[in-house]
Amino acid sequence: MSKKKQPLTGGDVLPGSGKSLRDAGNAESDDKTVIQSVARPSAQNSQQKPEDDSSDKTQFASTSAPQAVTPDDGSDKTVLLGSAEIDDPKASDKTQFIHPADTGDDRTVMLGGSVNATELLHDSATQLQGENVTVAGALSPEQLQTGQLDEEGRTVIKDRFVLESLLGSGGMGAVYKAKDLRKVEAKDRDPWVAVKVLNENFKNHPSAFISLQREARKSQTLAHPNIVQVFDFDRDGDMVYMTMELLSGASLEEVIKLNPEGLPLEQILPLTRQMGEALAHAHRHRITHADFKPGNVFLCDGDVAKVIDFGIARAVSSVETDQRDDKTVFDPNSLGALTPAYASLEMLLGEEPLPSCDVYALGCIVYELLSGKHPFGKKPADQVAIERMKPKRLPQLNRRQWKALRRSLALKRVNRFTTVDEFLNEFVPIVNPWRRPVALAAVAASLLLAFAGYRAYQSQEKEKQLEIEKQALAARQAEQQREMATQRQVQEFGTKLSSDFGTLTEEAGELQELLDQRNLSFDTGALWQRQTAVIMDELLEVYESDEWKVDAGKHPLAARDDFQQMLNDQDLKRQQAKQTLANWARTYNFTLSDAYLAGAIDAADENRFSEAQRLSQRARELNPNSVQLSQVDGHIERQISAYQAEQERLAQAREAARLAAERQRLRDAFEVEVASLRETVQQCQSGLLREGRGGVFKLDLERLAGEFTRVANRYPVFQNEIQQLQQNSMSDISSCIRVYGYGKTQDAKDKALLASQLFPTSAVLFESMEIYPWNSCKTSFAGRGQRYSCRDRFLENDEFRGPELLVIPNSPGEQAYAISKYEISESEFNDFCAQSQLCSPSSNSGNIPVTGRSIDLFRSYAQWLSSETGFEYQLPSYKQWYKAAAANQSPLDSGRNCTLNSRGIRKGDSLLPVDMGAGNRWGMVNHVGNAQEVVLHPDGLRAAGGSHAVAMESCNLDSLNPISTGGDARSGFRVVKLLP
Template structure:
């Protein structure tokens, strides 16, 4: 039974994050896949990775850009990265992103390009949904755009595993595109390459508001600046709400203060359309996808209703806006970052800001009301109350009129200035690209020459290609004569080495040719005269050697003539030995150790050898038995099921062989410890003499550094019924296919079942020790499985009401199911005392842990069962 305890997970995550000193991080809560991790991994790097260390950008940018900051240690939702914040300096590569020769980075060999268009320049930040990069848009560069940079948001790998991930980012892009407002970041497009999903948006320079607030902690940013920023973000929310979109995660980290364009609201990643009456529509998009199911929110800025899993309303954004406004004017959070539900429980009240007027404080206090019915219902009413019903409209109208007048007066001048700037940038870009092209060609030529030297083919075509490349390199880079000379010396050295090698092999003519070609590349090649002198010496030595070989050949011929007489006498023996050798050769090929080994063919070969030479056949039988036993011992560690028939056939062929008779195949020994969580093929079961299989097992480290086979599931009532049916020693009312765990058994009855199972399988099953059980149940200290069957009653959710099937529920990383909860399980401690470990369905979640244990007297009850372990045969 999977529980979607959303509120509990949000609270737990908020507590954990608060303990870490980072309470403004966006928390993700899912529907059916939440409970395993209460502390979300918000700083995960989902992006890309450079190919060459030390790569640096040749384009100078501001130190502050969209969600970019240096030296920050704590952020809201988007984690700002100073430079490229990974262990080696850049993010990891992805198959949807390719690398190609660089055209924009001095000293770089490769660059990261998406869709053949966007050249990633710098990682700006990492948020709940993905990573944001600064990227060069090659289309804009080709069009001589004076600002060819965009921001790219890539879906991170963890979020991408969510079944609605692609739809989520598409919805975010489309909703953001509909919000065309000067105080909302502009989104250009949404696209994908392979399984990498991304969207492009405008690249801004400035700093996130949370960074500015940290610099002015305790004092605020100043009344005048605070009012201007509040008006900007209020206008953005009013506009979004007019389009029936609630931001749902409004906070300082999602507000970007630009250098020239005021404040902009970013990341409408979890925004949802709001229906009439405040309830999400049951038609249209919601029936297909609802981004709210991703459950992302920031506890310190989420309203009480959002923390309880309620449907987002505009008043939820009003609460978050009130928190931001309070921080702007005072430099601190109204509730000291305590989530709304905790603040409600503690009856916390915001402290009045003395610099605000009564009217302003009433408006702000109403926006900060913890309960929705007491809170201002819209941003527009909050603004009217805070700035006055007409004052804020007059201020915005005056600003707009002033902008129009200034724009009209300065249009012609700005147009001319812009055209001139574009022409200048175009000329600079053309010069830069031309220089980069030349440098790239020089680097390519140098790399090609190096690659040819590494090939060292030393034929005419190779020499021709090398000369052409050297000529072209010298034409491109005439100042680098040293490289050409060094290359020629290297080629000459290669030919000298080849000449020396041929000379050592006695190949005099090839050695002379290699020497001649070495001189062609370098007339003053050292060692040439020595090689020529050695060539003459070798020619004389070769003449002497050939004469000696002629004399030796004549002597060998005489010896062979003497052997002819004896050959006739040995012919019969040789024919016999030939037959023996053929059989032995066949046996050697047949004894190749794999699962295709044929024991029957080995038997036919032994029969053939018996007919030719019975003595050798008798001597060879124990050798073959030893080879087969060693082979089957290895094969059993790979696949014991396929090895057992081969062993049976070998025992029939060589019934007297002790090694084959004593070979014991363990059906679990081939499994790696801890592999049980990978799937069913990483479990094992022993065969029963009476038919069927024993308990399904997985292999774990038993807590003492040795592998141990542990029951994947609790022993079921059906397995006990099978024991009763076969032995007739007990009675059971359960059917053999009953999936519930065995209980209402005494320790003596469980031991009787284990004794029967040992006789059926030939193995030594037993109850685990406390240490062995804990190592398997906790996966050697890994986190608890979230959906354990323990007592829970919260918000209409109930667990532990009844037992669940032994195969029900999620396995831990070792493949163990229901180790914690359901029924408590018998184990023995170091003093051989009987304990019941792991808790039962009646134990509350807080006490239902792998560390839970109580003493037990071994009597039968409805809450105690057991699982089995056995040692492996290695």
């Protein structure tokens, strides 16, 4: 279901803060600066967990005390007063201070010198080291007095910018909403700008003004629709400031807080591309952000993302040799900024930030937007590496998207995307961006803004041309917004459909719950049945209506592909829900059927036979295939017969004594009959062997069935005992048949079929029996082939055996198997030819490997073994063969039959008997050398292990050669038996 963003209210907003003017300074979660005193926090404090680990604040620690107020709570933390603690700002010309935020683990950290980044990340307050710097969030009244004051007591900078109100403060300084007097003179409808007044830290730093002016100029060149526009960088006396566009909207930090379960994928994809294109644009201008986080992305009205705070970004480390006047005089890396939760492992280790560092931060933000949670629980990358954490798979992403997102979150730079463009091409690709109006507008916007910034810097005479270009940009952005508005309409209709579907699902759930409750109060009465049937009919009608399709067809966007895809997805969901409901109803009816059958038995036992028959019929209507129907009907009939007999007995009360004596006589005779039946059943035990062949089956099933029928007819009053005896007897007989099947599998199956026909009440027992021949290959033999091997008997000819087999150890979830200990010999293959008539026996009847035969005949040999033994044989896969041959890195037989002619030793001239040679640890012989062996490789047929014609030094486990289906004189084979 789509989620709508909550629009902000309350006026203009600081870029990146996400807070309105009336909220500035009041919320503890704002992006305020916290000043730490000279002393570093104690080890105890540094290990305390932050109260709010979702904040995104910039923090510093200084080596000189800032000008601010120290609280009287006993702590050494210097804080700035909030707006709630001062007089009305209109009654004073002094800029007011704001409350500090709680410390958290995703604040921006300023690193300098050789500070250990990992140590710094785990302090309870962020610190700044390396330079003698005084850092404050908002400027003190004394600092602002360097500017002029207007008649209302407001600070005026450079006779142009009137500071109206404080929007917020961060690591660089304080940001104010200001009115541009030049725009007022020009009667501009929007005279407002944002003014960032830099704090003492940067103003007093050697060469800071020159370096930051260069950074501001680079920001001006970053003309892009998704990067906040920087207008100018200047100073007024001792006051250093920067002007930029004023944004309205919310930061992604707030968007994530408002959506703890994450946002829809279709809303996140365009945001991802906007953020990524902004970063990629900066990277192409040799600038990396190095502190990219949700608080530095602003979501403006119209779902346009703006990346902010490039003021603490760093130039990419490559030297710019084409501009002699643009060499770095002051290294901004000495004040490197990072936020631990979004900083790459390289940055935490003090390495130079590269574009791939921004890729890591972008991946964290995208993951957080999708799930509402940081992929690593806001833990820094070094801690993630120590704990070996992995991001949880997001189900809304397809395989390609998840693979791209997971790669962007790789801790090691070598495993991560090198550029943002690479990530975008995999996560949110555009087949041809020049054919898409939205993408074309974004590209045109980047080019026009870059050109406009450059021209504005070069000459004030081009302002008119710049205005024309801005109008063209506005038109393209309007086109982009229209497309996004259309997409929102599609999403809103989809949300409505999903909401309607959710309502139907809730209705179905309520009806199901009602039926479940009725089932708990089951009643065999007709009224209960009718009421239940009405509810069931209503349940099955829940998803029947197609009115939503009619409404969708009338929608003005019905012809769009994404709209049609949404309809198809919705239709599939409803069809699946309908089928699920039908399955539930069928299961519910089966449950009712069982309840009715239980009621029928109770009614029959209480001599309410008409009711019992009615309930049995109702059960049959609900589940006509129930196996209990015949049993219950038989029980009812027997109860009726017993009842009639009892009535007759009561009617003959005069003969009560005689009937009692007769009944005792019948009992005695019945016990004799029972003993005889038990003795007959026990005959099946004699002649059977528990292991191996299985013996002889001596029980006459047809005679036994006749005896049970005769006894049941003769002693109807003992029907229950007869049934119990027959049930126990059938269990014993099934065990006998299973043992008999060890040696005579097909005969045993025939016996089971005959028993199911003769004893229909136990038909399920005999039909579900699994009858296998005796399996001599025990799993306990696995890996012990030097001592234990196994061979399968032929079912119809006890004189023949299959090849000698070795049981190979198998891993959990892997098919257990055994493999022939030796290569199949000529004599074994001749037996196959003689019996199957599929080939002519070879004149070589010895014990050498069979070669020169086609692969089809090798397969036929395995199929022949399967049919003769009752087990599944096949040619080995290369994986099966290699595992058995390697035998946990067993050393090769030094005397293996491979080509060798050295120092009077000559080997490999011909094939040797299959049993000649030393086996590996698992008992396998001649797996290397002698005849190369046919295996099923993923790439086709292959011959593994090398042959006697292969040089000794190349004759090893890794020898693998193609082979034709016709076979050759050097290729033999083994067989694999799949263990049940």
